[in-house]
Amino acid sequence: LPSDEALLSLPKAELxxxxxxxxxxxxxxxxxxxxxxxxxxxSVEELAARYEFSDLQSFLDLYYATMAVLRTEDDFAELTxxxxxxxxxxxxxxxxxxxxxxxxxSRGVALEAVVDGISGALAxxxxxxxxSSGIILCFLRDQPVESADAVLSAALTRxxxxxxxxxxxxxxxxxxxxFAGVFARAKDAGLHTVAHAGEEGPPAYIRQALDLLGxxxxxxxxxxxxxxxxxxxLAAEGVPLTxxxxxxxxxxxxxxxxxHPLLALDAAGVRxxxxxxxxxxxxxxxGHNYLAVRDALGVDAATAERFARTSIDGSxxxxxxxxxxx
Ligand code: HPA
Ligand code: ZN
Numbered sequence: 271l272p273s274d275e276a277l278l279s280l281p282k283a284e285l286x287x288x289x290x291x292x293x294x295x296x297x298x299x300x301x302x303x304x305x306x307x308x309x310x311x312x313s314v315e316e317l318a319a320r321y322e323f324s325d326l327q328s329f330l331d332l333y334y335a336t337m338a339v340l341r342t343e344d345d346f347a348e349l350t351x352x353x354x355x356x357x358x359x360x361x362x363x364x365x366x367x368x369x370x371x372x373x374x375x376s377r378g379v380a381l382e383a384v385v386d387g388i389s390g391a392l393a394x395x396x397x398x399x400x401x402s403s404g405i406i407l408c409f410l411r412d413q414p415v416e417s418a419d420a421v422l423s424a425a426l427t428r429x430x431x432x433x434x435x436x437x438x439x440x441x442x443x444x445x446x447x448x449f450a451g452v453f454a455r456a457k458d459a460g461l462h463t464v465a466h467a468g469e470e471g472p473p474a475y476i477r478q479a480l481d482l483l484g485x486x487x488x489x490x491x492x493x494x495x496x497x498x499x500x501x502x503x504l505a506a507e508g509v510p511l512t513x514x515x516x517x518x519x520x521x522x523x524x525x526x527x528x529x530h531p532l533l534a535l536d537a538a539g540v541r542x543x544x545x546x547x548x549x550x551x552x553x554x555x556x557g558h559n560y561l562a563v564r565d566a567l568g569v570d571a572a573t574a575e576r577f578a579r580t581s582i583d584g585s586x587x588x589x590x591x592x593x594x595x596x
Contacts, residue, residue, distance in 0.1 A: 271571070299314055515563050
């Protein structure tokens with residue numbers, strides 16, 4: 271099996287990363303102090319002790335509460351800088367990161383502050399760390415469709431700043447079909463499209479994401495493993511899945527990493543990538559996810575290299591950039 275060093279140094283792209291999910295407890299308290307925001311936890315230790323989840327919703331409750339400390343453009347820039355520093359040490363060369371504007375605009379933070387802060391840090395990393403990047407605006411599927419429409423309209427005043435749109439937050443009960451119109455508008459504006467589907471939700475949600483949203487990748491998508499016909503379709507169409515192994519264990523969508531369908535998906539010919547989702551909350555950054563699947567599933571060097579190559583190939587980077595990274 272590959273060494274830690276071999277896995278961490280593989281050139282890799284991260285395609286499933288919520289920037290708000292990189293907020294470590296230490297930075298949360300720094301920003302709470304700086305911004306005069308009261309956190310409902312007494313200390314870094316007390317906050318970190320809450321990182322014990324029973325399902326997606328129990329995580330989301332903490333995730334949305336803690337991100338209240340993010341208020342200014344500089345906060346978003348600092349958050350993004352810290353993520354990039356850690357991920358660069360783990361072989362990251364390209365990132366397409368998610369952000370949740372509705373969760374900030376609803377608290378009175380300007381969309382511009384969010385986008386400018388994240389984009390500023392990404393531009394620095396492009397220059398200083400040779401990490402290429404783009405940002406994907408995620409709609410919160412458990413908020414009204416009208417709210418998604420409004421944030422898309424605001425974002426489309428400067429569409430060139432976005433790589434694409436995605437769909438996240440509580441999944442069950444909020445099927446992709448609700449967002450068909452919003453995604454059609456985003457596509458018409460030339461944006462790429464992805465969606466979380468088949469994390470907690472059924473395989474039917476993955477089909478809807480493909481058929482009704484026209485997504486180019488599926489985020490998570492692990493419940494496709496229950497549906498041989500869907501697996502065959504994903505393989506035939508070459509749709510990449512952005513799998514997040516440590517996230518799936520922490521949110522109990524799989525009982526144990528040893529039971530994870532990662533290798534079953536791979537064996538079915540599906541294009542699999544390894545990602546961290548919300549690394550501050552789920553016990554590790556992208557490299558840690560590679561180490562964890564080696565340890566729990568026996569992922570060998572050739573397979574890990576293939577996953578890393580797929581992450582670059584399955585990205586929305588230019589052909590020239592992909593060639594430079596392979
Ligand atoms: N699933 C859905 N929504 C999310 C997640 C996730 O893992 N992380 C942040 N928002
Ligand atoms: Zn996610």
